[in-house]
Amino acid sequence: GNYHSVLEENRRLYNEVQELKGNIRVYCRIRPYLSGENKKQSTIYHIGENGELILANPTKQGKDGQRVFNFNKVFGPSATQEEVFLDTRPLIQSILDGYNVCIFAYGQTGSGKTYTMTGPDSSSETDWGVNYRALNDLFQISQTRIETFIYEVGVQMVEVYNEQVRDLLANDSTQKRLGIMTTSLPNGLAVPDASMHTVQSTLDVLELMGIGQTNRAVSATSLNERSSRSHSILTVHVQGMDLKTGATLRGSLHLVDLAGSERIERSEVIGERLKEAQHINKSLSALGDVIFALSQKNTHVPYRNSKLTQVLQSSLGGHAKTLMFVHINPDVGSYSETLSTLKFAERVSGVELGAARSHK
């Protein structure tokens, strides 16, 4: 009774807020257990009848320990790469119509961000991640319009690490630090010095991404370490010219691989590691604040609180469409991380209860 009425109320508030915003979508993906993880304790979450995610506190029995989260979609452990991409497709088309689309991968390290965005290390088509599928669609759709539009596609890739922005595709190896423009381009990155590379195909983009990934790791002890502590942003700029009218339109796709969201206890780390952790915390919460402000249609959007949000300023909000894939590790040992990930996702999707209530 009580549980269901809470559920109903949550859903009503959610729908109400949902209608207000429209352009921010949050999808949650729960990865399967990996060998070695304890499946017996797998009951910390389940997916409800209406697609809601129910998380159960392993130390609190019964309804008291349960929390319900509503997202645009929850993908369970058996969801395929194709299923996960399906709802993203219409967004890709809109890029060619002149929209900005931002796709984020959020979650603690090991929760499946790389799997969703890149796919597992395999060349099989069924394993392709969102990046590959999105780019493929982009080029394919542009081909179908070849008689009415000419498209030019350019790529930039930058990294935000410890509140510094670096060009991952710089032609020289110095990888100079980049400045940030105070007034940014209409729909690009607010990083005027980042090199732009013209591309013709998905493969061209993937090659550049590979180069960018390698550069990302340059000063790190191991690639995994560094990539989980920095944010990388790949931007695909599309400029189309209508052959009949000569009018041009610009759209862009930002594929953002966020640093691992795991909270690090102050007492556990010192020195560089502590500094990194603080920068990551700061930028992820700044991102959450920005998307939340946008979802509430606030007049003040706090872009200036982190480099990440400054860089993406003109690509979030306005005409932009934002999609966040939030990743969950099913292991019971990750319960508190999972709870904090889901709270972040709930806030980002604009359904944070406090806010929804004050909206009445």
Ligand code: ADP
């Ligand atoms: P992250 O990028 O968040 O650190 P990964 O994508 O590397 O995490 O995922 C961690 C591990 O889990 C990898 O071994 C990956 O292959 C596996 N994994 C993640 N998501 C899935 C999935 N949906 N199906 C199968 N294996 C997955």
